[in-house]
Amino acid sequence: MLFNSYEFVLVFLPLTLAAFYLLGSIGGRVAVAWLCLASFIFYAYWHPIYVLLLVASVVVNFAAGRKLAELHRAGDWRVRPLMIAAVGANIAALAYFKYTNFVVDNVAALTGIDFTIRAIVLPIGISFYTFQQIAYVVDAAHGRDEGRNLIDYSLFVSFFPQLIAGPIVHHREVLQQFANPAVYRLNWDNIAAGIMFFVIGLFKKVVIADTMAGFSSPVFAAAAQGAHPTLIESWGAALAYTLQLYFDFSGYSDMAIGLGLMFNIRLPVNFNSPYKAVSIIEFWRRWHITLSRFLRDYLYVALGGNRRGPRRRYVNIFLTMLLGGIWHGAGWTFALWGALHGTYLVINHLWRAWRPPGRKSSIAGQWLAWALTLLALIVGWVIFRAETVGSAWTMLRGMAGANGVAFAPNMVEVFAPAAWLAETAGIRIAPLQFFYGPEQALLTACLLLIVLFAPNSQQIMGYIAPNDDAPRSTLAQQRWSPSRGWAVVAASAFIYTMTQMSEVSEFLYFQF
Numbered sequence: 001m002l003f004n005s006y007e008f009v010l011v012f013l014p015l016t017l018a019a020f021y022l023l024g025s026i027g028g029r030v031a032v033a034w035l036c037l038a039s040f041i042f043y044a045y046w047h048p049i050y051v052l053l054l055v056a057s058v059v060v061n062f063a064a065g066r067k068l069a070e071l072h073r074a075g076d077w078r079v080r081p082l083m084i085a086a087v088g089a090n091i092a093a094l095a096y097f098k099y100t101n102f103v104v105d106n107v108a109a110l111t112g113i114d115f116t117i118r119a120i121v122l123p124i125g126i127s128f129y130t131f132q133q134i135a136y137v138v139d140a141a142h143g144r145d146e147g148r149n150l151i152d153y154s155l156f157v158s159f160f161p162q163l164i165a166g167p168i169v170h171h172r173e174v175l176q177q178f179a180n181p182a183v184y185r186l187n188w189d190n191i192a193a194g195i196m197f198f199v200i201g202l203f204k205k206v207v208i209a210d211t212m213a214g215f216s217s218p219v220f221a222a223a224a225q226g227a228h229p230t231l232i233e234s235w236g237a238a239l240a241y242t243l244q245l246y247f248d249f250s251g252y253s254d255m256a257i258g259l260g261l262m263f264n265i266r267l268p269v270n271f272n273s274p275y276k277a278v279s280i281i282e283f284w285r286r287w288h289i290t291l292s293r294f295l296r297d298y299l300y301v302a303l304g305g306n307r308r309g310p311r312r313r314y315v316n317i318f319l320t321m322l323l324g325g326i327w328h329g330a331g332w333t334f335a336l337w338g339a340l341h342g343t344y345l346v347i348n349h350l351w352r353a354w355r356p357p358g359r360k361s362s363i364a365g366q367w368l369a370w371a372l373t374l375l376a377l378i379v380g381w382v383i384f385r386a387e388t389v390g391s392a393w394t395m396l397r398g399m400a401g402a403n404g405v406a407f408a409p410n411m412v413e414v415f416a417p418a419a420w421l422a423e424t425a426g427i428r429i430a431p432l433q434f435f436y437g438p439e440q441a442l443l444t445a446c447l448l449l450i451v452l453f454a455p456n457s458q459q460i461m462g463y464i465a466p467n468d469d470a471p472r473s474t475l476a477q478q479r480w481s482p483s484r485g486w487a488v489v490a491a492s493a494f495i496y497t498m499t500q501m502s503e504v505s506e507f508l509y510f511q512f
Contacts, residue, residue, distance in 0.1 A: 234399040
């Protein structure tokens with residue numbers, strides 16, 4: 001079930017919310033059980049058979065966590081092998097469903113052997129709930145278990161606002177909230193804030209992200225089929241996808257926070273204006289924050305972190321990002337994207353180590369750093385989005401002008417000086433099949449200004465995350481509160497968005 005669907009907005013959410021608070025007036029345990037059941041129903045709506053996989057994963061990991069906590073308290077030597085076995089079982093399940101087809105296809109291509117196996121369907125959300133449970137069993141092995149019961153643990157894993165595409169919630173952030181009796185009492189301030197967050201996210205996804213998809217998808221599809229997009233077409237598609245992914249993921253993150261607030265649960269911040277970053281290091285502190293946290297705490301540290309000298313540290317950074325890229329999907333483009341960001345981060349850390357300590361950048365230097373960071377991100381997103389390495393190379397060649405430069409006739413009147421310069425330089429003026437002219441250019445420019453200068457949703461709403469890592473701004477010093485003006489804005493945005501939901505599209509991070 002998709003957040004941006006009529007059945008979710010008009011049926012599932014109102015019924016789940018009403019029953020939660022009705023049962024909450026009877027007892028918190030009953031409300032938790034209902035919300036857990038509703039979350040499993042939400043998951044089963046996509047493909048009922050795979051809810052059994054989710055249930056089995058929850059039960060096995062909870063049992064493993066309980067046993068690991070017990071062994072840790074007793075100082076038993078078996079805690080480490082059991083932890084390795086539990087983590088290995090999670091990784092094996094994820095690898096089977098996510099990478100079997102990829103491995104078989106590549107082996108078949110190399111050997112010429114035709115493996116006649118059925119395509120394995122990737123269970124939606126498996127990457128997210130697997131990582132959450134790996135963190136749980138590792139923490140249990142180190143004595144950092146919350147000690148909750150199976151129902152609470154099941155809800156921690158399956159809570160529907162974050163089940164499909166994150167944030168990757170840590171057990172310490174939510175399990176304690178379930179123990180608070182106030183969670184089960186209706187809080188109109190949280191309901192209002194939750195609705196506002198949800199509407200903002202829904203608008204971002206349906207109105208902005210899906211519109212930008214119309215500009216980017218045809219070009220990437222054409223490149224995959226052998227076409228060679230020209231300079232303007234390639235850049236138009238690359239920028240459109242850069243903004244599509246931003247508003248798609250940002251929209252989901254807003255909706256997840258909003259839905260959590262409706263149930264008096266505060267989820268961690270997962271998205272903090274990443275395109276404002278002036279370095280790749282800063283970008284990864286702002287983009288998919290909970291994934292970065294998981295990779296740091298449970299992969300980078302496990303590889304040795306920075307404890308074995310600078311050279312090993314750079315190797316660990318690279319490996320962490322390479323594996324993070326592979327986590328996103330079974331394809332060489334994801335591995336290449338992860339390796340590229342690993343290289344970016346190593347270069348960024350080397351630059352910081354080389355610069356004199358305490359030296360501050362000028363304003364011009366900061367703008368240059370921002371431009372270089374955004375350029376590096378756009379190149380990475382092209383590889384991330386492309387269907388194959390070959391089509392990614394075609395797109396990058398197009399962005400470099402190697403596929404030719406064309407200037408659409410419908411842009412001549414608007415950009416007459418540029419057209420004159422193009423003709424003088426011998427650049428052909430020809431129809432652009434995959435560029436929508438001034439309207440695409442204007443919309444792209446406006447959205448770039450928004451992501452660069454406008455406050456984000458958490459700042460507008462003054463949201464406080466469970467670990468108090470909410471971004472701050474001068475705008476957020478006055479905490480948001482319900483008002484007639486905000487009600488009109490929310491209602492107008494909601495009504496307009498609902499009229500645009502005739503063709504429901506999945507969130508981009510569903511495929512990961």
